[in-house]
Amino acid sequence: MAVGDVSFPKMHSIAGLTIGSSEAYVRYANRRDMVIFEIAEGASVAGVFTQSAFAAAPVILCKKHLLENSIRYLIINTGNANAATGQVGLENAQKTCEKLAELSGVQPNQILPFSTGVIGEQLPIERMLQGVQPALNSLNADSWEDAAYGIMTTDTTPKGASEQFELDGVTYSMTGISKGAGMIRPNMATMLSFVATDAPISQVLVQKLLSTTVEQSFNRITVDGDTSTNDSCIFIATGQAGGAQIQSETDSRYQVVLEVLSRIMLRLAQLIIRDGEGATKFITVKVEGGSETQECCDVAYSIAESPLIKTALFAADPNWGRIVMAIGKAGVPNLDSSKVQVWLDDVQICLDGGANPDYREEMGAAVMQQQEITIRVDLGRGIAQDTVYTCDFSYDYVKINADYRS
Amino acid sequence: MAVGDVSFPKMHSIAGLTIGSSEAYVRYANRRDMVIFEIAEGASVAGVFTQSAFAAAPVILCKKHLLENSIRYLIINTGNANAATGQVGLENAQKTCEKLAELSGVQPNQILPFSTGVIGEQLPIERMLQGVQPALNSLNADSWEDAAYGIMTTDTTPKGASEQFELDGVTYSMTGISKGAGMIRPNMATMLSFVATDAPISQVLVQKLLSTTVEQSFNRITVDGDTSTNDSCIFIATGQAGGAQIQSETDSRYQVVLEVLSRIMLRLAQLIIRDGEGATKFITVKVEGGSETQECCDVAYSIAESPLIKTALFAADPNWGRIVMAIGKAGVPNLDSSKVQVWLDDVQICLDGGANPDYREEMGAAVMQQQEITIRVDLGRGIAQDTVYTCDFSYDYVKINADYRS
Known part of the structure; x- marks a missing residue:
């Protein structure tokens, strides 16, 4: 059982971001195991990923797509990590992106794929592809809690954090979820986290904010010292709540965003430890x-x-x-x-x-x-x-x- | 329970080396917990020790004495590691050497002290000092098995290895013991090993042989990845079985000794893993x-x-x-x-x-x-x-x- 306060908070919705989910039967029937994030055009998206030499197929595609194009969708499955799956694994991750691209009218490299679950088995790709349309049909701004459940593996609780903050008189929200009952879950394959804000922040600063805050949060937790093949953490700034874009660290609003993001990342990271495998303290x-x-x-x-x-x-x-x-x-x-x-x-x-x-x-x-x-x-x-x-x-x-x- | 063959072999005695033991009540009454090795004059003695920044008091003294003088005695206690014990711990280790020196007529820096057991508690120094004379009284060439029992902590079996080998028509013996149910036993504080031969080998080569063979034996085992404060491994060549001293690696006898020592060290190291804490494989x-x-x-x-x-x-x-x-x-x-x-x-x-x-x-x-x-x-x-x-x-x-x- 999880240790201490792991209560799920009120999750403020993020302007410019909707979430859908479906039961794709990746590993178990009758459970929500596919989640899709739709991100409005013009958002800044940054990612940090596992350092493992056995980085999973979706991690490899994520890094490639982030360099190539602006990101419009995230697609996440639980139950299978698509790691140590060779060329077939890469093709399956690519097929998932192509299917979602076809149904949503974007390019495949505007999509970031994520997988979590058992290492070394191929995705049930036909069932996966059939799960995409139902997930798209359920897109909704208020589905953060559904998403938190939809990415769990052996987690015993969904993990969320959310705050509102004000910059120059405009109220913004920042909301995130994470999963993992250990920094390392090789069998269930590991930690994922997705955090979004509707504040306007440049692409360069979104990456900098993420890299800075991940150091003192997700990069400072351990359950068993084993680094997974699938660790991924994504930060999205949609900019849809208005205001001029933050483009410099000297902008006084930058420091406010940094502090809010630091708190949310630390909370999401600590929730993983509180739900650590077998943890009592x-x-x-x-x-x-x-x-x-x-x-x-x-x-x-x-x-x-x-x-x-x-x-x-x-x-x-x-x-x-x-x-x-x-x-x-x-x-x-x-x-x-x-x-x-x-x-x-x-x-x-x-x-x-x-x-x-x-x-x-x-x-x-x-x-x-x-x-x-x-x-x-x-x-x-x-x-x-x-x-x-x-x-x-x-x-x-x-x-x-x-x-x-x- | 230990895994596989952990049988205690026939232990060939080493010319020029005798072993005594006593019940000093270091931690528990009615158990052999002090062991003394007496080494004939002219032997070559080499040691390798833990790399821990919290190296125990006896480890500090061992390194000093090996540099200062020729070694004539080893004195070992189980039940208390004398680690993280500050100045008092150093003085206690020194007092133990002084007592043995006084009773045996050698200099204190001709003695190497070893402790294994709980970290952070002071030695029961009065009882320790009283245990020295009874241990000296029992010195005997055939007490290797007693010594193997006398250095155990939570080990479930005594650990020994022994071989005879021939160099230029002379038969020599090599015999050793080890303890530890993990490379790391912070509470019981750790691995010790003592190996001796009656072959004639120079001081320089004894150290080289030990450093070479420890790399592929004790430095290649792990139970839990935790390095102890007291790890020590000693190799003694008494030279008392005759023959000209081996002084160069090009001496054909050097390769034979290296091979025998490698086998004995590997067996003693593997015995620690076979008796690893909770090990079933x-x-x-x-x-x-x-x-x-x-x-x-x-x-x-x-x-x-x-x-x-x-x-x-x-x-x-x-x-x-x-x-x-x-x-x-x-x-x-x-x-x-x-x-x-x-x-x-x-x-x-x-x-x-x-x-x-x-x-x-x-x-x-x-x-x-x-x-x-x-x-x-x-x-x-x-x-x-x-x-x-x-x-x-x-x-x-x-x-x-x-x-x-x-």
């Missing part, structure tokens, strides 16, 4: 006092991905030796362990690299009982910092991943 | 066709440390999409996924980056039922190769690590 790992951000990030991930720390978190065991182990193995050059401090929330467990003499086991045990815990580390060698979000490692993680395909 | 990950060894090693570890692959192995699910996921995320520059092949034993599951059309699920399922499985990958871009050994990830892994300290 939501963990924030904050590393301060580094000489550079990268080493703080390395230490944070070393802690957040350690199976021994994650099982101790599951057991509510304040076994802080495992935390210094993870700091020690993170590869920080010339780290002086005698300057390292570690806290569980506000309880200092490690002082100057050794046990804090004022620490008592019951103090750590009290923090470990909580559903939400911050592990804070000070490396004592600078002012850089970074934060990563993760969950614990439970029997259910093994159960979910050992039993899923069978 | 022994997995060999062999990556071939790389443009350099490092990228083969990176891919092999990416597979061997993936929680999703390890849970699939536990479930005997031939879920090969998870394997291509791990290859894809390994960071190999410009990897062409269409040239990648993957086999489970001799069953090719992935052909040219996609599903092998001749593959049927039952073929993979049959391999996955085995206790010992080889995952073989061909990257299709060169002739380099590397091999890593690991185990699966079971409910018992979570149980052992969630419940251990409580």
